[in-house]
Amino acid sequence: MNARPDVFGSVHLGYVVIETSRFADWRRFGTDAIGMHHDDLSRDLMRFxxxxxxxxxxxxxxxxxDVVAVGWHLDDHTTFEQIEARVRAHGVPVVQGSAEEAKQRGVERLLRFPGPKGISQEIYTTPVLATAPLTMLASGWVTGGSGMGHVAITSAKPALMRGYFHTVFDARLTDYIDETISGVKLKIRFLRVDGRHHSIAIAAVRGLPIDPVRTRVQHLNVQAASLDDLARSYQRVHELGFDMALSVGQHTNDKELSYYARTPSGFEWEVGWNPVVVDESTWEPGTHQGISIWGHTPVGQTIVDKLDQFRLGTRSLLHPEKTVPALSGAGVPDH
Structure with a gap:
């Protein structure tokens, strides 16, 4: 029996869909604080x-x-058909996005299927390129062949989630981080689908089946083109009065310099700069102790915030996490 084709390297994080009623706050956050280009499509739709x-x-x-969908840019139609066939072969429904949905996302066509934690996964091959020039405070962002950043998700069932992304996209394990925050032990798994150190991070409370985060995602990441862009956006976040979750610091595993702001929807937004790029010929997964070499100090966290986080964790026991068992196998065991 022939081994299935490996799609690793042909998959890239392409777009994210966020559902919110706080349009004015998001416009200020994305445009004036983070520094992205903004377009209004209608009263109920806008893009960055x-x-x-x-x-x-x-x-x-x-x-x-919250984040409600993640779009994956595939290099070619062959990869598109292979992933579609995988999903269908496991008995998972695949729905073609409407022409209007494709237009909103700036793609020619898309397919949608269920993902972990109720986040729809969407695939496409051809993005629509804008004719209007960028108007933004940042000098630029690092995207291209490594996608547009990463998505971090907390999970009470990390092996199933890792199994899902391995089954669908041939995601590879880059490394782990063991961290203790406020007495809670976390294990974070970092998965890559291309040369970017990770496009997906999965954080789990070790030994406890709880999810301490209200939102489906813990944070989104974008990569600044320069250190100056990072510093200026950090200053703007402060000056405009948006909450800062973690101050500037440097990560242990990917060496990225970054900070975390809190979005108007409540999840966090990481602006990073200069992470390592994985060399597939030499890379071996390892485990790092703690998320930071330095910095990333919690900003403004009170005992009330910690109690709220504890309440969210215990409440998650009453609402089982959504998984897609057919695409997760038995999960991918940790090594």
Missing amino acids: RLDDHECRFLLRRGPAE
Whole structure:
């Protein structure tokens, strides 16, 4: 029996769909604080651009205050057909996005199927390139062949989530981080689908089946083109009065310099600079102790915040996490 084709390297994080009712706050956050290009499509739809793609973040009006879909840019139609066939072969429904949905996302066509934690996964091959020049405070963002950044998700079932992304996209394990925050032990798994150190991070409370985060994602990441861009956006976040979650610091595993701001929807937004690029010929997964070499100090966290986080964790025991068992196998065991 022939081994299935490996799609690793042909998959890249392409766009993110956010549902929110806080359009005015998001416009200020994305444009004036972070420094992205902004386009209004209608009263209920707006987009942010990072580069020549028409859409990198689509915001639609609704109550979720959360990420509701992630779009994956595939290099070619062969990869598209292989992933579609994988999903269908496991008995998971695949739906073609409407022409209007494709237009909103700035792609020619897309397919949608269920993903972990209720986040729809969407695939496409051809992004629509914008004709209008970028108008933004940042000098630029690092996208291209490594995608547009990464998505970090907390999970009570990390092996199943890792199994899902391995089954669908041939995601590879880059490394682990063991961290203790406020007495809670976390294990974070970092998965890559291309040369970027990770496009997906999965954080789990060690030994406890709880999820301490209200939102489906813990944070989104974009990569600044320069250290100056990072510093200036950090200053703007402060000056405009947006909450800072973690101050500037440097990560242990990918060496990225970054900070974390809190978005109007409540999840965090990481602006990073200069992470390592994985060399597939030599890279071996390892485990790092702690997320930071230095910095990343919590900003403004009170005992009330910690109690709220504890309450969220215990409440998650009452609401089982959504998984897609058919695409997760038995999960991928940790080594």
